Amino acid sequence: MSVDTRTALTVLTLDTPTLGDRSYLAHDGEVALVVDPQRDIDRVLALADEAGVRVTHVFETHVHNDYLTGGLALARATGAAYHVNAADEVSYDRTPISDGEVVEVSPRMRVRAIATPGHTFTHLSYALEEVGADGTESIGVFTGGSLLYGATGRPDLLGTEHTHDLLHHQFGSAQRLAGELPDDAQVLPTHGFGSFCSAGSTGGATSSTIGTEKRINPVLTQDEQRWADSVLAGLEDYPAYYVHMAPGNAAGPTTPDLRAPRPADAATVAARIADREWVVDLRSRTAFAAGHVTGTLNFGIDGQFATYLGWLIPWDTPLTLLGDSPEQVAEAQRELVRIGIDRLEGAATGDPADWSDEPLSSFPRAEFADLAQVRHHRAVPVLDVRRASEYAAGHVDGAVNIPLHELIGRLDEVPAGEVWVHCAGGYRASIAASVLAAHGRPVVAIDDSFDEHAAAGGLPIV
Missing domain, CATH: 3.60.15.10 (Ribonuclease Z/Hydroxyacylglutathione hydrolase-like)
Known part of the structure; x- marks a missing residue:
């Protein structure tokens, strides 16, 4: 104001x-x-x-x-x-x-x-x-x-x-x-x-x-x-x-409908994932990495949620939201109608254990110092999902650059084996890690500041 x-x-x-x-x-x-x-x-x-x-x-x-x-x-x-x-x-x-x-x-x-x-x-x-x-x-x-x-x-x-x-x-x-x-x-x-x-x-x-x-x-x-x-x-x-x-x-856009979407139970969530619909987890990247429904994608409401979801989702793909609370879902819904995503198939809130009848999945989080330490002992594929200009300005030696918005169409270019994925600060890396995990790829999400910590962690930057 x-x-x-x-x-x-x-x-x-x-x-x-x-x-x-x-x-x-x-x-x-x-x-x-x-x-x-x-x-x-x-x-x-x-x-x-x-x-x-x-x-x-x-x-x-x-x-x-x-x-x-x-x-x-x-x-x-x-x-x-x-x-x-x-x-x-x-x-x-x-x-x-x-x-x-x-x-x-x-x-x-x-x-x-x-x-x-x-x-x-x-x-x-x-x-x-x-x-x-x-x-x-x-x-x-x-x-x-x-x-x-x-x-x-x-x-x-x-x-x-x-x-x-x-x-x-x-x-x-x-x-x-x-x-x-x-x-x-x-x-x-x-x-x-x-x-x-x-x-x-x-x-x-x-x-x-x-x-x-x-x-x-x-x-x-x-x-x-x-x-x-x-x-x-x-x-x-x-x-x-x-x-x-x-x-x-x-x-001429109409007034959006911001009424709460229909509740989705565990069986419904599983069916939608099986049908290749998008089921998006709104929770923080820390919470998602610790435990999430297999096949879901993490677009945290705490970042540029609508920009990146709107960028990656195939237009008109059915969408279900998972969140900590009805308020979190409502916030995401408000963000989505601003870019014309009015159709939500449903939503679930509360404990992620209630969203699936199967055990939850998880993946490790790390910092650049952890990557440097691991690299002393073995070769580790690194995926950099920043934009091309960010990569050109300086990147971890040997890292493969696939900008986040291109990742879904270029999954066959992701290096084999366990991939350590990073961006500039962690938000995009979590999205990318969730995409890779949903496709069965072992992944480690680097949740760290590239500009401040990559070189300081002992990694060669070129």
């Missing part, structure tokens, strides 16, 4: 850390506007209720590629005007908006649309302006996937055939924002907090201004060609589920 004390307007932030996104609610004490709401709109409604304001306008910066919007559902629930670029092809009624248009949200608050193509061709940013006795002041700008903290939104999500054009649009859009807005205007992006929609690192910044970005953001400090070359060199794969998001947003 953030509040600008310089003004009578208040800007509140809704974070969605597992997707690396933010939504915003701005108000003048009476009426509010919302920008880029996530699909679970009850969070927005609760925030508005807590602030004692009415939502009268909803704005989309672009047709999103990484989540399903709650904008249409929110507008229908509140009676708000739903502002979507007039150039976007959508199948629902909206209030079309175009570059340069000004929306008078209230006598004290207005929004000015600014065309900022680059992340998409029809991307808009919105300058938040306060109207006072001395004139109009720009308080901030909602930049969506345009200007981020120290970076920009990536230009390749619409297909490689459009990347070149979008890349140069993105550069021009950043220049326009920097030229039109005052240095003290807040920069309020949707992406850039771990989102795969970001091109380049946004670091750990949680706030910024136009003036700050002019000093630190490569798109505003480098010439266009140097910046473009750097962006292109840094583009990597993005989650496979993205391909379903833009069509879903253009069709």
